[in-house]
Amino acid sequence: MIIGIDDTDSNEGMCTTYLGALLLEELQEYGNIEALPLLVRLNPTIPYKTRGNAAVALKVKTDCPERVIAHVTSRIEELSRMECEKTNPGVVFIRENDYERLKPVLMSFLEEAVKDVIEIKKAKELISELGIISKGFKNGRGLIGALAACGAMLNPEKWDFTFEHLAYRQKEKWGTPREVDKESFFEADRETYPGTWDTVDLKNRLVVCVPHSGDPVLFGIRGENPEIVTKAASLIRAEPVERFAVYRTNQGTDMHLLQARSIAEIRDMHSYRLEGTISAAPKTLEGGHVIFAVRDRQGAEIDCAAFEPTKNFRLLIRKLVPGDRVLLSGSVTSGTLNIEKIEIKSLAPICREENPECPECGKHMKSAGKGQGFRCKKCGTHSLSKVMFETDRNLETGLYEVPPCARRHLAKPLAREKRRDIRLYPAR
Structure with a gap:
């Protein structure tokens, strides 16, 4: 049974x-x-x-x-x-x-x-x-x-799956601080990534597979097969384990995501993939949360958020500008989409005006007076107007994810992505 x-x-x-x-x-x-x-x-x-x-x-x-x-x-x-x-x-x-x-x-x-x-x-x-x-x-x-x-x-054949090695504490330890050697988790990650993931957060130097609540779990190692998660678990140095179990799971599969054809069909308490265009520049709210708006082809808009726990991911979000085309993955609560991943599909050009360069010496010309254009005093060359230059965005198209410390259980990490049509960030 x-x-x-x-x-x-x-x-x-x-x-x-x-x-x-x-x-x-x-x-x-x-x-x-x-x-x-x-x-x-x-x-x-x-x-x-x-x-x-x-x-x-x-x-x-x-x-x-x-x-x-x-x-x-x-x-x-x-x-x-x-x-x-x-x-x-x-x-x-x-x-x-x-x-x-x-x-x-x-x-x-x-x-x-x-x-x-x-x-x-x-x-x-x-x-x-x-x-x-x-x-x-x-x-x-x-x-x-x-x-x-x-x-x-x-129905084992009908859904994507991963595995998790869960180690449990001795009962008398429940509710007390966990005794673990944090460096051993980084060692285990170096030995087994990308076969395992979300053991640690390298950029934020955090161990993310050890819970903080009073439950019996000592740590949980997630990965592609039972052998690799067991190998990683064997490298952990910590307090004695009462028992362990290797579970087959739907974690890290994006199984929760629905495809949103329009913003009008989006509902609270659901998770989506949504493609749209940035319509309002990101702004940082009190508490460090970054909010911006996305518009779909029908002209409807929705607020999207990179909340403070996403840490360095917010630096990426702040670089977005109106006109950028994106594909977002995340869950909707109180009418706001909480971002789990973002695929930047195209970047809007940002241009700035500059004084023209002298074709002879290469230096920028100076104003020749109101309504008289620009002149290079050294070479005597002349130009009627400023010129437009496209600004380097310091941003590339590709697929980006929140750091492991902010990842939801079901969100598919880039370590599992097999796509060849797109660059994955961040590189390790």
């Missing part, structure tokens, strides 16, 4: 992936684990998420399904942070003889859960209509992610 679980954590602690790692070991008492566990990130703009909006799925071969159901349900009741208002766990169980029947409908549900907004009522109605074994706790919102994770497990 396939088991989908979601919403067991809180902003203060616990982690649904930790419960998944625990069950990977415990369920071997009842059968065999048949595949790598899945970590599925859902719509990143949902306001009632806890932290990373992730669900997990496990696949187990067992002769005692009822005992598996009882054990999993018991562990969710025991470990979930039920005291948190936002924590509303859900678990679903898909039996093997239902795989083919449920495969297409749950794949569709997965895509909707990653790209759109789903109400709890819809998940519960679907469970009832399809006869799926489930249990929701409190308002049962976790049933949404649990169903989506099962959809991913049922």
